Amino acid sequence: MSIELKAKKERKLDGVQMAVLNKRMEAICRKMSNTLLRTGRSGVLNSARDFSCCLVTGDNSLLSVNESLPIHVLRGADMMAASMKEFHPELRRGDAFMHNSPYHGGSHAADHTTLVPVIDDDGIHRFTMVAKAHQADCGNSIPTTYHGGAKDVYQEGALIFPAIRIQENYKDIDDIIRMCKMRIRVPDQWWGDYLAALGAARIGEREILALGSEVGWETLEQFALQWFDYSEQLMISAVRNMPGGTKVVHTRHDPFPGMEEGVDIKVEVKVDTESAMIEVDLRDNPDCLPCGLNLSQACAETSALLGVFNSVPADVPTNQGSFRRVDIKLRENCVVGIPKHPTSCSVATTNIADRVGNATQRAIAELGDGYGMAAAAAIIPPSIGVISGSSEMTGGPYVNQIFLGWGGGAAAPHNDAWLTLGHIGNAGLSYLDSIELDEMRFPMLVKGRHFVTDSGGAGRTRGGAGVFCEFGPTDGEMEVGYVSDGNETPAEGVRGGGPGGCANQFRRDPNGDLHPLESCEQAIIPQGHTIVSYSCGGGGYGDPNERDVNLVVDDLNDRWISEQTVTDVYGVILNDDGSVDINATDKVRQHNLKK
């Protein structure tokens, strides 16, 4: 052991110091997030919170995250920081880098990431502040940030930035800014969002520089070492507490352009309680496909981690330390693995990633009751599509993703689903649009938005209901881009729980007649017409015949389920006055459970 290392060991921080420093780190990430939320220009940031802020150590390990979208940050920030160091061996204070390359740790091209290296007074690179923000537009060949049909990155069309220096000495490098403004639709909005992400990263830098000079950089380094060990210890206990074994789970993404047969996904999860390791094997899956749905490496790893972390106690921190206990097996050129340029990963954060994450937590549920979760809803339905057009109201062209309502959550072992989960990669963090705010900002009218009865997967605990949403343009035609998985394969239930309701979408003409739309489309909605969107419900957990009878009655009264479902699915028999016939119910339920 070197003298330096030994000295470090002796400076071990005690429990109170650890707790305080952890709070300080979390507070820094919180300040970054607050800046991004409040100052972002596009709906995807300021309304849907589709961004993340985190703190990566000088040696590229994820240390601290503040309530960021999980699909953004479990893996990727570390890889992006590493590529920044690789491409720019000499980092200086005042530098900032733009990154969105799915081939270098980025999630997908629409997630523009600002990386700011924190350099101490001696010129040593200590941390990297990472602020990732989904853009309303990223220069794709069509006005959507989810180009499902793109056969490669060229057809996708986005500008790709593999860790490009965008600031030097705290000043913008205008060449890059000009390029963006020439390629990205609604350039002013992009510029505002760039400022928001940069502001967040700079606030984080300012704070951590202050903290470093207050407590000493060595102390922070020591904190990181101990924090990783502490997190790993919690993860070891969590894994030892789980039911051991191996489970293979299959799922399927709906057919889309470029993958007309749909994609079968196989996830093998092995929980080894003795060595306290969880292995997720994604290698036995199809090669990359000529469409935009391939996962980036960051998303492939993160989606598997999502299923794992949804299945361990929430007090296990998500960082490099706890990640040591998860072994994710990927292969190159695999749709859920490591894509090779120019494979398109335009839709990497949602559709197939959702299938992987959901399959992982389902596998853990099937290993033992009380663990894992059902599958959450598949997305992206038109109700959270990217809308575009041109109108007098917006003073010209507009492009923005709206968030009127999306998928229901998955049932947990002991709790009904979180209704506004969105999808597994979002975990419900996004805000939903206010109808009034959307109607004020865009030439649109939202005719209705509500949950759909009987669309939450039945179970001992219930899946979240899907959402009905109907809207249309009030000035000129509107283009709505969406990529809605779950039209065919619903969100699966576990341990006898039922599936959630499927997605669907239509155009309603002025006479009120419905015309079916494709599940992946840039739909043109003329003025006077509306688009009708049904999002998926989430899967249920456990046999519905085990659900508390009183909860079933509440569900009926609050219209979450219909009278027919009460009897046919939950085995609850009601008297004419609405009260429960306890004897008949017992009989029916016992009979159903024997089957």
Next chain:
Amino acid sequence: MRFAVDTGGTFTDLVVEDVNGDVRLYKSSTTPDDPIKGVLDTLHLAANDFGLSDRDFLLKGDMLIHGTTRAINAIVTNNTAKTAFLTTMGHPDVLVFREGGRAEPFDFTADFPKPYVPRSLTYEIQERVAYDGRIIEPLDENHLIETLESIRQEKVEAIGVCLLWSIVNPIHENKIGKLIEEHLPGIPYTLSHKINPSLREYRRASSTVIDSSLKPLMGSYLGGLKERLKDAGFDGRVLVVTTQGGAMDAADMAKSPIHSINSGPAMAPVAGRYYSSHDTGVDTAIIADTGGTTFDVSLVRGGRIPWTRETWIGQPYRGHMTGFPAVDVKSIGAGGGSIAWVDEGGLLHVGPQSAGAVPGPVCYGKGGTEATVTDASVVLGWIDPNYFLGGAMHLDHKAALKAINSGIADKLGLETKEAAYAVLKVATENMVHAIEDITVNQGIDPRDAVLIGGGGAAGLNMVAIGQRLGCKQVIIPDTSATLSAAGALMSDLRGEYSATLFTDTSNFDFKGVNGLLDNLLSQCKLFLSGPGEGCIDHTIEFTAEARYPSQIWEIEVPLRGGLISNEDDLAKLHSDFHSTHEDLFAISDKQSDIEFVGWRANISCRLRDKHAFQLVEDCEVESNQEFRQAYFDGVGFIDTPVHKFESMDSELFITGPAIIESSFTTVVIDPEAKASKMKSGSLVIEPAP
């Protein structure tokens, strides 16, 4: 003579300021079944002290300002009225969707929150107004009348009406109000455009249903209060403290009871602002108010009391949004009555459960069986069982000892004194975290702030908290035991008016905006000649809610004058916006236009002269210094000097360990901390470094 009464979870506090400006404090137990009795009880205590009959004493009162937790308690315990929610057709789930959002991404052990009004009591109304006020679909009155009939059959007790875009065109909401009065006479209702004319349907709907659900209860409570005070001889004006840190007439409050939701804690910072500037000249302060049940933290920044725009009842995303800005107060379940317990894994917790007023801590001898912070303090010798509330209440030392032993020490394998100290230590940590939470959010470094302790239990660990936070000074005002009530006496009568009008700097609607501002001003003037009549002076402040184009979160920018008459005024506002944005978020976009959404006017009417606010010295308290055995960390039980707060000499400089006690509170001075009493009557302590 002016009275302020603050009904807390455990105690009802009274502060009396007589015509000479002399201030006196009284405290009696809260009576949860009939809180008005607690109010009358403290007034009775005061009357005795003045040597007057209750009637003669009350006759001298001009004004009574009341802070109450009645409304919030009713919501938390699900005791509000059975309320129906009327919404625009197609949008029944406004209260279910809320605005989305969730806190811990990997925690799936919390249930999705139930809507404030269940889906089964939600009714869709055939009508639709567009964003510009156009009527897309007229109100179907026949359908509405049928709906009202179903509501009658459901035996609904209150109705909240929130329709899309009623803030731009309220014609349908107004019509519904009329029809409710006609078809369901006597059922209280609230219209969204009246209670909270602001953009975003969830917040407005939430304000509306919360308000209407409180009307039956708060109507009868406030009516009962006025009546019983009158019966007892009080003929003055009754005001109620608002969530925004002002006061309004009880009758007006009964008509919009949502404003009373955070009535109690909103006053502490008003007192804190006075003491921080009066005692130290520092304009940044943390006010920590420790009652029996809750620990409330609020702030003063740059001499102003910061607000939060998003006020939740309960936890963010899991509770209900009130839809109103409020004094930023962070509350946690921690106080003298907080119960200490050991979990199955052997971890010690303190709170959030509280023994409350009934049964109270074990040492009260009123049937409590679980050890509390107060019990631990008795065991440590910090609280004198014979001098609690100046000896008005005798505490049972033996019972406290037993509770700490069986509840904590035995389970943790610690000695009694160590277990008792651990309880205080955990309570201190909980409180420090609560303070860090709010200071981070408001961008305040605790080391630059003065820590002001209020509430009966503040003195137990305020010095320890100050030390943990690195505060250079801790102030315990002489009124600290009743800080909120003291704040209520210092508070202003407030009225607030707002309106929505969308415009931007590129094509500014001078005529529209100035017409609107003029209208807001008239409303303020009406307030001044109504409730505000006879006030000492008043201020009216206008603010614009503005943002960069396509941002959706507005920030508030004060207007320099009452109108925006010309391009020059607009340019000033424009540049004020950039600098406010830069202050808040470290960036601004100076080339960009800005958009305006909302406009607001606040009127404050000052009710009290600016003279000093000081407790009357109680000459009867003997100044003999005593000693008693008290426990300190790293020292153990030692003979500790005990000083009487009331009779402490301002020349006296005390170095800890020491205890300073008054009839209302005990201040523990940790080893190496330095304490002295200022001329103002406040105790100032420098925590050990």
